[in-house]
Amino acid sequence: MEVLRQAIASPENLQGRHISVALRCRRCGSAIETIDHILLTCPFARAAWLGTHMAFTIPEGDNFQLHQWLLTLSRSPYESKSQRRKVFSFVSFMCWTLWTTRNALYFEGKAGSLMEIIIKAEKAFRWYQSSMDVFNDQATSSTIMSSSSSNWFLLASETYKLNTNAAFTIDNRAGGI
Ligand SMILES: [Zn+2]
Numbered sequence: 001m002e003v004l005r006q007a008i009a010s011p012e013n014l015q016g017r018h019i020s021v022a023l024r025c026r027r028c029g030s031a032i033e034t035i036d037h038i039l040l041t042c043p044f045a046r047a048a049w050l051g052t053h054m055a056f057t058i059p060e061g062d063n064f065q066l067h068q069w070l071l072t073l074s075r076s077p078y079e080s081k082s083q084r085r086k087v088f089s090f091v092s093f094m095c096w097t098l099w100t101t102r103n104a105l106y107f108e109g110k111a112g113s114l115m116e117i118i119i120k121a122e123k124a125f126r127w128y129q130s131s132m133d134v135f136n137d138q139a140t141s142s143t144i145m146s147s148s149s150s151n152w153f154l155l156a157s158e159t160y161k162l163n164t165n166a167a168f169t170i171d172n173r174a175g176g177i
Contacts, residue, residue: 026105036065038102039095044114048098051118054090066095067158090125097121 025033027044039045040058049056058064059072073091078084097120104110 027102031062037062039066039098040064040069045098048114048117048121049094051114052090052094053122054087056091066160086129089128090121093125093128094121097124 023032025031025037025042027042031037031042033042037045040049041062041064046058049058058069070091073087078087097117101112101117101120104112
């Protein structure tokens, strides 16, 4: 599944769809809740990033944007390609966890503590890493290249791509991603 910036139903985007919602962030109450605020610049998000094993420090400023940070991360030196992949994998899991936790707060009233968020993202990341280790042990490099390269394409700048799975009940009354 591909989630684009404008497809995410934050209050900022919902307003453009003429849906009346409170614009202020429910975590800090001091800023308009944009995607960049939810995932990066909210004090809650900043503390979560810093509390991870990678101890990310999000640059100062309320207007700092996710695509800027990803660009900065992509230009940083890494020990290896593997390390670079790990960083971006973990960033993906943190973004996903912050987003789903935000939705749990809005739609289910579950606040979720800082520690719960960090542990959830860390667990998902470690599970993914161990799965990838098994996969890499079993597959030959030529098989990986031929199966993945045919589907890969360069995204336009300021475009976010998030791969995930969806599940639905048999009667299709409920679903989730
Ligand atoms: Zn906030």
